[in-house]
Amino acid sequence: MRTPLLTCNVNELQHSALPEFAAAGAQRLNDGERLLTLFGRRDESGAGEIVVTAVFAPPGESLAVLRANAQAGEHYPALTANHPSAQIYERELWEQTGLIPDGHPWLKPVRFEGERQQRMADYPFFQVRGQEVHEVGVGPIHAGVIEPGHFRFMCLGEKVHHLEIQLGYQHRGVEALLLRRPPLALAANVESACGDSAVAYAWGYCNAVEALTDTEVTFETEVLRGIALEMERVAMHLATLNGLATDIAFVQGTGTYGRLRTAIINASQRVCGNRFGRGWLRPGRARGITEALRLDLIKTLGDSATDVAGINELMCAALSVKARFHGTGVVSRKTAQDLGLSGLVARASGVAIDTREQLPGRLYAQRPIDSLTEAAGDCWARMVLRMREIDVSIAWILAILNDGAYGLTADHFHRDVLSAPLRPKALCVSLIEGARGPVVQVLETGNQGQLLHYKLQDPSLANWFGLAMAVRDNPISDFPICNKSFDLSYCGNDL
């Protein structure tokens, strides 16, 4: 079965030299495969060797892995030169390992980590010259309660010619931290990598460590995790719609979407103890839904569906909303594909990619969920797609809760999961389609089953560049709504 998970023995993977690896990668991209991630780590032997891993998604099949062994400081021909979708991964590879992709058009640090911490001020921004060109710099601290990031606009009058995004302010060293703690006790750490997507991260983590410890979970546990994830998606989409309404002063939207999100996150809290779904999922188990909670959720979600439809109709009919969002911040289908955008922002530009459909795993294979797209790629499309995804997710959860086919009341807890050894010399790639898109987690173990590497990747990492493209030729005053319509994660990027 196609599963959002790939587990293999690293000894069975072919390891190429870096130039051959790059050529094989370019070939796969030429063949239309999508690059899911590409990263490196210093080898455990510490001999200055670097192991590079790339994961591709061939159309309609399972995942493919390419590996390379490289020497410190080695050069190779950049994939980005012909395939812009590799740009952020090659920048990160260079920043983290020092490997140099020759011909990369813009080798800028992703998050100013390691030796580059606190050296952001030294960075030379792009400069556009001309008598009427001016620059506007905003951040890292912004007007609202929002995470920090710096945006440097190069403008011709009111019009944005280019936006350079500088992130890294939230860098806390999450990946390194995950290697210092017991691998079966990482759930709470993974949940705080990107706290608004705690369920997506926790599920991907649980899938990975369950695969690496040969732990089977029941189908009921997967159903509970699916309910948790779709509730997180509904809550996050409502938060974004709230923000979009606020940013265009559509006041009734602000109040109503805010209230509706509160109802969803409070329902999550009643199930798992936390408004953000923290603690709901753990390796080998998920918190159960009692009969009383099942009826409670049916009522809460049913009422929400009705009220969401009401405010959606109002918002979509308002001339002031149409005037601000239609045709604003357009990302064409081709741009989205070229840049390797993923998740909701890709689907809003007509790119039909959704982990839940392409790699559904046991749960979504048995309980399919409609994956939706919009064609226009503008702020309006990203707004409407969120509205439609909320409807689909609520209907999906309600169908499961109503048909009573699964015993959801059991809280499956196997204490021995906590001490199970990880399979040695294994590589595990785990994907979960969170509210923003695919959360990718790659775990690699060594000879003794110890974790050698824990790669976390938020969909925001690649999608930030989509925002930079979206604002080109738009008035700078439309940046806030473009930014909110993407609603990307800063901490998920910075880690």
Place this chain on the structure above:
Amino acid sequence: MHNLFKSISVRKAQGSQFIPDLAAAIPVGFRAKPLISEAPCASECSACQAVCPSRAITLAPVQIDLGRCVLCGDCESACLSEKFSFNSDFKLASTSRESLTLSAAQPSIDPVRVSEALRRRFGRSLKLRSVSAGGCNGCEMEINAWGNVNFDLGRYGIDLVASPRHADGLVLSGPISRNMVSALQTCWDSIPEPKLVIAVGACAISGGVFADCEEVDRRFLETFKPSLYVPGCPTHPLTFINGIMGLLGITG
């Protein structure tokens, strides 16, 4: 005309959402305050410490530091002796860092005492600038909720403002990433005197799960001591609201 009627019907469905008495609110299901029982530990067992993501637990006697605790509940399921449970008491804020440590012998946090000086200055109007310094957007989303239709903190004259020049104090979330040290300092320097710091969330209070990361630099808090510590991961809006109302002597 259709839109007008639609708007009225949406408004009618909205009803009245604000919580009249924020001190008496009941956040159903919230895994908030840890309770530590008198039950003896299984011999040589430290399972709770092994699973705790933020080194919040010390043994003999068993204590939980709420300044570190992320309220994940993993200790509860790992413990062989049923030492831990959690209830939904959200009144976890304190003016004293030390009083955040709970044990079987010390099961409660000292209630927040009114600061006469702060009450006189800010009791009717407190404007706060929020800075996320390595936060995960959990506390930030909850801080945004302070002013929403449910909690409506603006009713007491407490608002979040855009400019530090308009602020009376700083709301700090996140463990203070090194890459935010400079911006945080600039923001603090821009707030006119007199001013206060409020630490929101386990990360801001102690570094939380990131306390031991070399990417974090917490020296700012060695210089500027918070007036209020607000535990949680993320901090529940009710925890903050009751803490600040206590500090400023706002009785509702």
